[in-house]
Amino acid sequence: MQAVLFSWGAAEEVTGSKHFLEVKGETLMVDCGAFQGHREEADRKNRHWEFDASQIDSTILTHAHYDHCGLVPLLPQKGFSGNIYTTPASRDLASLIMMDSAHIQAKDLEFLAKRAKRKGEIFEKEPLYNEHDVVTSLDYFVTVSYHRPLFIGDGIRATFYDAGHILGSAITVVDVNKNSQSMNIAFSGDLGRKNLPILRDPENIPPVDYLVMESTYGNRLHDPVESAMKHLADVVNRTADRGGKIIIPSFAVERTQELIYFLHLLHDEKRIPKIPVYIDSPMATNATSIFRVHQECYDEETRQAFLQHHQNPFGFNELRYVSNVEESKALNELREPAIIISSSGMCEAGRILHHLKNNVTDSRNTVLIVGYMAKNTLGRRILEKQAKIRIFGDYYPLKAEVVALNEFSAHADYRDILDYIQQLDYHKLKEIFLVHGEPDAQKHLKSLLDEKGYHTTIVRYGGRYTLNLH
Structure with a gap:
């Protein structure tokens, strides 16, 4: 039996995180983030999705940054009817960030409409979502503490571990067990650093077969x-x-x-x-x-x-x-x-x-x-x-x-990422998938991992990757 991993965001770029795990007719989405950067391009990508939200069974939110949670309010209106799992702190922060986004969108469009009127132009653009959409999406949230396994589908279990990135951030380990075959995969979300103020350091996770790892600073070292x-x-x-x-x-x-x-x-x-x-x-x-x-x-x-x-x-x-x-x-x-x-x-x-x-x-x-x-x-x-x-x-x-x-920086640099990966069971880890990074950073990190003998893949936008159950 096989599972499939694919991404419609944060693939060879940093924003718009949306990763998917498809296994035997069930689809899990990890994060539903907004694209940022060039305004017109980001707006186009945020409005036009490459996937059918009604086919997603459940969603996991790794943390409450806009590029990971910014499009969650669109899920219900696009047909999603499952649960959105996250930690209690992430739920509270996400509600704040999404509501702020709705407010900013309304203000921005009000300004643009007034400017168009002064020029005698017609302006008909609608916001991505409004405050009512945010409130509606919050009804889909289910909060779960760190280390508490939750069943999110038939033979699919997820567990959160502290990512040390922002308050409530989580590394998510997904265990799949179907028809006496199994595999597990970890989604790093955004990995934090050791010794940051306020937060605990990133937690070690159990051995996994596959790892989806962020690579924001895959070619940089931070000062201590x-x-x-x-x-x-x-x-x-x-x-x-x-x-x-x-x-x-x-x-x-x-x-x-x-x-x-x-x-x-x-x-x-x-x-x-x-x-x-x-x-x-x-x-x-x-x-x-x-x-x-x-x-x-x-x-x-x-x-x-x-x-x-x-x-x-x-x-x-x-x-x-x-x-x-x-x-x-x-x-x-x-x-x-x-x-x-x-x-x-x-x-x-x-x-x-x-x-x-x-x-x-x-x-x-x-x-x-x-x-x-x-x-x-x-x-x-x-x-x-x-x-x-x-x-x-x-x-x-x-x-x-x-x-x-x-x-x-709340993101791990390449030394932090290497150290984190090396605490995992080398012989069990079959493949590392790099996401959430610009091309230069990803190529550099991939070369370092390749040198250490890891099988490493840079995830392409819309590319599909086969995962084997054993």
Whole structure:
């Protein structure tokens, strides 16, 4: 008997994760993420699916990043009627991210419709989904804790293990047992790193026959997490000394909380000046509330540093959560050093665009990049230090200092990935399938794995791969 693996997203690219396992008439989908990057291309791919959602029996959500959960609200309207399995923390974060996406879509289309009207044009585009669609999709969620096996089909069982990537993220091991034949396959989702703040390290999993592994940083090595605080302090001190502001585009989920954690420690240790820190992202503020609730996901270091001393890891004297639009606009009038953390992380939407518009032309300021920037995003253009960048249709000279700190990455680098794979049973592992990576990263990681004797395949968009039961 054979099973089939195929992907309609995050295949030779980073966004749009949608992986499928088909076995004896049953179909499991792992993640239902949105494509990001070039706006028109991403919109086209998000609207036109290459598969029939009504034929999917169940879905697993590995974690709550937009490129993994962003199209979940479309599942019911496209005919899906099964369960969506995930961890409790991922369910809470996914509801927040999907609702935020619906809100952004509505606002964006409202702006485009007004612009078209001014030009005497007709604009009839509809959002991908609305807030009602999000609420409807949440009824399909079933939450399951780590290490608790769940039966998701006839002879198909799944178990979640902590991926250490974001709150609630899971490596999923799927065990298939049909007609006295069996095999198991692990989906890494996004694999985290050791020693990240707040979260536990990625968990080891039992031996598996097949592994679907992310490869975002398959050709890069990160600086040690332990150096993050020093480099962050250097940027803050250098910018404050020249009277500037530090503008940090940040993912609302995980990255913002990590930054708050580190800045809290730096303030407590008096390693940076007492300048205000503004969290100007409603979603980040709400996500932080979810982090406070799900303390079961914290690592021992966070418990010792804060919880045992009855301290809130996500609150200190200089920290201010911006609650409304008026307060956000008031930040434009700041003339003193400050730190402004805002989303979206790739600078494609949200309040960060206003802060960039008002600050990139001042050489005293710093734009601090602390996360992955996909191709064709404003964040990537800033990272590449292009002389002029386009914001809201106008071009602005990029005079602010641009600094990238890769210690904050929540993705494993190629050394982390190799270390993780090498703890698995070499003789049982038949094949590794690389997903969620750009071609150069995947080719480099494949060459490293090939050298170590692994059978490695780069998954193609829509390609079908046979898995043998034994």
